Amino acid sequence: xxxxxxxxxxxxxxxxxxxxxxxxxxxxxxxxxxxxxxxxxxxxxxxxxxxxxxxxxxxxxxxxxxxxxxxxxxxxxxxxxxxxxxxxxxxxxxxxxxxxxxxxxxxxxxxxxxxxxxxxxxxxxxxxxxxxxxxxxxxxxxxxxxxxxxxxxxxxxxxxxxxxxxxxxxxxxxxxxxxxxxxxxxxxxxxxxxxxxxxxxxxxxxxxxxxxxxxxxxxxxxxxxxxxxxxxxxxxxxxxxxxxxxxxxxxxxxxxxxxxxxxxxxxxxxxxxxxxxxxxxxxxxxxxxxxxxxxxxxxxxxxxxxxxxxxxxxxxxxxxxxxxxxxxxxxxxxxxxxxxxxxxxxxxxxxxxxxxxxxxxxxxxxxxxx
Numbered sequence: 001x002x003x004x005x006x007x008x009x010x011x012x013x014x015x016x017x018x019x020x021x022x023x024x025x026x027x028x029x030x031x032x033x034x035x036x037x038x039x040x041x042x043x044x045x046x047x048x049x050x051x052x053x054x055x056x057x058x059x060x061x062x063x064x065x066x067x068x069x070x071x072x073x074x075x076x077x078x079x080x081x082x083x084x085x086x087x088x089x090x091x092x093x094x095x096x097x098x099x100x101x102x103x104x105x106x107x108x109x110x111x112x113x114x115x116x117x118x119x120x121x122x123x124x125x126x127x128x129x130x131x132x133x134x135x136x137x138x139x140x141x142x143x144x145x146x147x148x149x150x151x152x153x154x155x156x157x158x159x160x161x162x163x164x165x166x167x168x169x170x171x172x173x174x175x176x177x178x179x180x181x182x183x184x185x186x187x188x189x190x191x192x193x194x195x196x197x198x199x200x201x202x203x204x205x206x207x208x209x210x211x212x213x214x215x216x217x218x219x220x221x222x223x224x225x226x227x228x229x230x231x232x233x234x235x236x237x238x239x240x241x242x243x244x245x246x247x248x249x250x251x252x253x254x255x256x257x258x259x260x261x262x263x264x265x266x267x268x269x270x271x272x273x274x275x276x277x278x279x280x281x282x283x284x285x286x287x288x289x290x291x292x293x294x295x296x297x298x299x300x301x302x303x304x305x306x307x308x309x310x311x312x313x314x315x316x317x318x319x320x321x322x323x324x325x326x327x328x329x330x331x332x333x334x335x336x337x338x339x340x341x342x343x344x345x346x347x348x349x350x351x352x353x354x355x356x357x358x359x360x361x362x363x364x365x366x367x368x369x370x
Contacts, residue, residue: 007330014041017350017357019336027334030349030361034338035173035205035313038232039277040350046235046273053269060265062258068268075275076243080215080227083249086242087263091204091230092120094240095167098228099124101242101251102165102198103144109164109197112146112155118174119167119202128167131175150180152187159191165198165225166191170216173205176344177308177315185222198225198248204240205313208232209278209351212288212311219310235274239267278351287311287351290358294347297362303369314347315340318369325368333364 010022017040019027032038039046053068060066073085086101088094103109111128118134119125123142126135130147148158159166166188172178192199201224206216208229213219215227226248230240240262244251261267277283291311298307298316306317318325322339329335340346349357 007327009330016040016043017353025334027330027336028357028361028364029336030347031336031338032232032348032350033236034231035210035348036231036234037236038208038210038351039235039274040352041236043235043273043277043352045277046270049269049273050237050266053266057265059261061260062263066263066265066268068265068272069263072263072268072271075272076229076241079275079279080243081223081225081245083226083244083246085244086252086257087268088230088240088242088259089238089262090120090240091202091228092122092125092240093259093262094204094228094230094242095119095125095128095202096122097242097257098165098167098200098226099128100257101226101244101248102200104256105198105248105251106164106196108144110144110146110162112148112158112163112166112197114155114168114172114180115147115149116172116175116178117167117169117202118172119169120204150178150184152181152184155184156187156191159188159195159197161195163192163195163197165200167200167202169202169204169206170220171206171211171310171313173313173346174340176317176340177313177346179308179310182220182222185220189222189224192225200224200226200228203227204230205348208274209284209287210311210313210348212284212291214279214284216310232278233271233274234267235270235277237267237270239271283351286354290353290355293355294349294358294362297358298347298365301362301366301369309347312347312349312351312353316345316347317343318345319343320369325365328368329365333368335361335364337361337365 013020113128119128127142148154226244
């Protein structure tokens with residue numbers, strides 16, 4: 001179907017931060033499959049884990065336990081909020097699970113969401129995504145969502161006794177890498193504490209080391225009641241997860257929710273390997289250092305009017321058509337980036353890059369902005 005605006009390139013191989021197309025041309029990847037390949041393309045540790053698990057067991061369904069799934073749930077809980085884990089197949093599905101959990105915890109409660117947020121394209125997640133261009137063609141949407149501006153006072157006023165949850169991204173990725181102020185996050189936490197609502201952070205794009213900590217909330221001083229993760233968790237394979245704190249861990253009962261493939265042994269083995277690579281203090285420190293190098297280098301380019309980001313989640317506003325720059329970067333410079341708006345470039349490189357990759361990417365971009 002015609003739902004993807006694809007570039008006329010077929011990639012056939014990847015390694016680290018490099019891609020090769022069907023003509024043999026080599027590219028520098030600063031998009032990482034939209035923050036999926038944080039460990040790089042075909043990381044050998046991830047590949048080895050998948051190969052070993054494929055030979056042992058591929059699927060048994062959630063009617064039974066499998067060791068990689070159980071171990072992964074324990075690992076994610078211990079490394080975050082200390083509650084329970086529901087596995088899914090994508091970020092949208094993880095957000096759907098979160099919506100069901102908070103609605104069951106406070107029946108018929110409203111969900112407060114922010115302007116500019118993006119939570120997925122299934123009906124519940126889409127209804128939480130207050131962007132008219134994405135919502136309008138598919139109305140009527142799921143009721144009970146309350147969109148508010150990115151403003152602490154507006155959010156506080158919107159949260160009341162009928163609120164089941166506040167759902168937000170600590171950094172809004174799809175609308176241009178917009179960092180939510182700590183004041184706003186603190187207001188969300190205080191409003192939820194005041195009313196008994198749950199605070200849920202969508203960490204689908206910000207998680208797994210992207211911002212320089214394993215989860216973005218760790219650098220904010222605000223601890224949510226649940227987080228949703230996906231993308232880079234699978235090391236390149238599809239997975240999503242809802243991770244709760246203790247408060248929401250026992251809300252779901254058998255039969256409330258489920259998925260045929262979620263938590264399968266192959267995907268769980270890949271996720272273990274991805275965590276081995278990415279939950280490394282030295283790597284996370286490097287992400288912060290390289291993020292600073294990238295943002296400062298971008299600020300020096302002609303045509304760049306603003307740069308923002310955290311870690312290796314970076315956006316640059318430019319004084320010309322961002323989609324045109326992205327197309328030329330791919331065709332002329334073999335540089336893979338994307339645009340999140342008419343004037344905004346987004347950079348999400350693999351987290352295993354070094355200084356030479358940053359300098360190379362900026363060098364390839366420079367002639368396109370002169």
